[in-house]
Amino acid sequence: MSSWRDGLYTLNNDMTVLQKVANEGFNGPIRILEDAERNIWVSHIGNPSHLTVIAPDQKSFRNMVDTEDYTIGSVPKIFEDSKGTIWATALQQEPKILGFNLKTNTVQTLDKENGYNSFGRLFEEDDSGRLWIFKQDSAYILSPDKKRSKSLATMGNVAGNNRMGDIAKDSKGSIWLGTHNRGVELIDPNGALQESLDVTNGLTSDAVWSIEETSRGDIWLGTNGIDIYDPEKGGIKTIGPQMLKHGKPNTIYKIEEFEKDRIFISDEKGFSVFDRDRDRITYYGLNASFRGTVRDFLIDDNKHFWLATNSQGILVYDTEKGMVKKLKVAGSLLPGSQSNKLVEDGSGNYWSITGQGLVFINPKENTVQKIGESEGLISKDVGAIMLRNKTELWVATTGGLSVIDLAAQTITNFGKEEGLDPIVIYELTQRNGIVYLGSENGLIRVQAPANKEDPWFFYNYGTAQGFEANDYSANASALLKNGALWLPAGPETQINVLAPEAGVDTTSQRxxxxxxxxxxxxxxFASFAKYEPLLKEKDTLWDPDGKNYYLKGTLPPDTxxxxxxxxxxxxxxxxxxxxxxxxxxxxxxxxxxxxxxxxxxxxxxxxxxxxxxxxxxxxxxxxxxxxxxxxxxxxxxxxxxxxxxxxxxxxxxxxxxxxxxxxxxxWQTWWAYLLYAIVAIGSIWGIVQYRSRQLKRKNRLLEEKVALRT
Missing domain, CATH: 2.60.40.10 (Immunoglobulins)
Incomplete structure (x- = not known):
């Protein structure tokens, strides 16, 4: 037992002998912990502040005091993880967490260099081996190898009015956090706790506009250049402006491997094709008449590049002849000068986003159709489009979501009334049949029903699930081969990485x-009559108000x-x-x-x-x-x-x-119907008998008349 003013005491098993533990100069113990090796750790507040480790035989101890490598300070909280490391909060001028391991005789320090910038108040370890350190209004989550970390905002504060909340982990691995101002907060560590990638991990810029996983397994990121991330080694290489023949930093808007080892790269001045086999970049610049940022592309059967630009509409580029022209349909230009996306629907038709809504292009018949609000679209301000199951075109807008059935040629719209909130959608991506919407405030998981009569299901991921950046970029996400989703998001753009799903959730809801x-x-439905057979002699049954009780055989009738x-x-x-x-x-x-x-x-x-x-x-x-x-x-x-x-x-x-x-x-029971049948049969029998007697009587009278006449 610890007494802040008097020191440390032990009490024997019979609770008859109380003995003070001698440790001169250290009489301010505030926390006690017994580790897996039965060492007893005691944290002190005083001068000096330190940790005391008492051996299992309780015959010796050591004081962990300040050294040249670390300063302990006051320690209000200590915690042991599954590997035997003791983690302690060090209250100093700068927040620190110290991890002591007696087996290796090492001390690990977490400070601002590791992204730790506040005083840790509560500790827990989840079933994946991640260490959760709860600060006043957030959690610092340390990976099992203790090399990576992230933060998660909590809804409540863990301390207030000189009182500290508490923490516990249940049998399912869920963390229960007692807060000062929001009751109990429940955290599911196995939920969608995404990781993030930004300049702290080595990116050239936090502004990421395009993501592409190549056939070689590396991930290309379009920033102010190109960052190439190696998932196995964890390293990042950069292709700078000089290699891309720009001469200065330039925003990369689109990266896509359209053939094996041939990568399309677009920027503010044109586009390039990188041939990885030959290690050669071919730059295709647009002339002064057709200057514009290339946002997306398609390659037609003639090997011509269709380019969606931000100021010139759709351009068609013949790379062999070096000729570029604006797309004209039936002698006229497409509506709007802006095009941000091109999608081929599997039937040879193209769909594009313009400043006036959606455009449907039939290259074979050289026709175009504008689809806006008057045609049934929920909003003409379109941010992204996506083909799903080769039968549906999903359209993300600032007014909600529209789903176009290509076969039936119908449009179904979703807004707040249908459960979609927020309605401002910038991004669309899908994984394992599930569609994810990148909105202005969070990621939305969409479950389309198998039965058209069933409602759609929308689930929001936000800060409570660990998503620090929630304003998503348009047409920039990528689904990797391992099932992870990479989604650039702001306000200070970074990459949210949503881990692969563990498969179908078979947990039945209670x-x-x-x-x-x-x-x-x-x-x-409480009934004394039902309790009577359950009572034994001398058992008592009390009224709900506790004023009266009854014995067997004395229960009152139910009223x-x-x-x-x-x-x-x-x-x-x-x-x-x-x-x-x-x-x-x-x-x-x-x-x-x-x-x-x-x-x-x-x-x-x-x-x-x-x-x-x-x-x-x-x-x-x-x-x-x-x-x-x-x-x-x-x-x-x-x-x-x-x-x-x-x-x-x-x-x-x-x-x-x-x-x-x-x-x-x-009157509708079986015996009533039986009675009805008996009465009916009896009535019929009676009528028959009556009629029979009447006929016999008439026959007898007739016979008598005949006899008198003869």
Missing amino acids: IRITGISILDQDRS NYVSEHKIQWDSLPFPFTLPLGLKLPYDQNYLRFQYANLSVFNRDKIAFRYMLEGNESTWNYPGNKSESKNYFNLPPGRYTFTVETREIKGNWGNPATYAFSILPPW
Whole structure:
């Protein structure tokens, strides 16, 4: 035990002997930790400030004091990681974290040179071996090899009013962070915690406009030159302005390997083709009449380059003849002088972004069609386009998302009413059938439904998931062969790297049906009659208010609503007391159901769907509302209420079901119908007997008349 004023004490197992540990001059212990080797670490505040390490036999100790290599200062927090390193916060003029390893007798220092710039208050290690150091309003995350780091903003502060929050990791690896002003914050270390790449990693500039992974496995980045990143070695090489024949730094807008080892490179003055086999760059400059920045390109069947430019519309360049001309369709220029993107739709047709919306070009028929708001596009201010599944063209705009069905020639728009927020979209990319939208404030994951009647699912990644840069650049992302997504984003442009997905998420969301309302009222199904068989002699059962108790055989009769209306059930399982085997009278057929998603993460993205089998055959989609609609005048019969919840990847989880039945009125029961049948048969028999007697009587009278006449 530590006493800040009196020092360190030990208490024996019988809790009868309290003994002070002698350590002259060090009487301000504030933290105690026993490591995996049973050494006891004690941090002190005082003069001098230091760490004390007590041997497992408690017969010797050593004081970790200041050296030439490090200064300890006051240590308010100590933590042991899975490798046996003891991490300690050093409260000095400059924030530092010290890592002590007794096995290797080494000390590691984290300071501003490692990107650490604030006092660490809480520590935790995730299941991947990353060390999380929580500062006042953010987390400093150190990679398992302790060579790379990143920061993650927290929603609350971990300290305030001279009090410190606490931290814990649960069995699923989730980190629970107690904050001073926002309650408990839950962090999923296995979620989308992306890495980033910027000038601190060796880039020429943080402004990255194009990314391309080549057939050789390296990654080319268009900045104020070209940076070539080697993922295996982690190094960066640069192709400067001299090699590109610019003479001065020049923004590289487009890099694409269009044939093996042949790379297209565009800039503000023209474009180049780099032949890696020959190690030669061929520069194709545009003449004074056609000056403009090349933003994208296509190569047609004639090997001509179609160039999308920012001021000259679309240019067609014959590299063999060195001729360039503006694209004209049916004798006229394309609408708008700006073109930022070119996409071929698989049918030989081209789609392009202009300043007036979207343009559809049919090169074979030499026709063009402008598609803007009047044609159904959600906005004419288009930032990016993308072909998906060879059947859909996705259009990102400042007013939302438009999806064009190329076969049906229809446009479906998505804005805030459809769940898309924010609606200003600059970038489109896809991975494993999932589309990602780069918006003005975060990355949005889009799950298109397999059934067209189902709603679309949008999930936002932002600062809470570790995305420091959230204003995405247009037409600049890349999907690498390893499944990682590289996405340039601002405001101070850097590359966000979204790690490969671990595969299909098979974790079933926890959903429960929690209640049922009858005639628009919540009903209690607690019943003394149900408890009677469970009580033993001398057992007591108390009222909910705790004022009265009952013994076996003395329970009062039930007088609540369900007993008065003869509602039947078999049992009440814990904890939701939803009756199993429920049988409702025919006049108690106005119902509503409550349900809940029990997951603690991403509660702002919870969505439900439900269906009452026996009454309907299609799903209802209430969004995040945890209550069903009212079901009126349900006829007698068997029913099953089924509800599902959707997880982060858009998949519907395992359903929760609740079966019940509505009993018919007595006049619709089997015995009533049997009685009806008996009465009917008896009536028919009686009528037949009556008619038979009448006929016999008439026959007898007739015979008598005949006899009298003869």
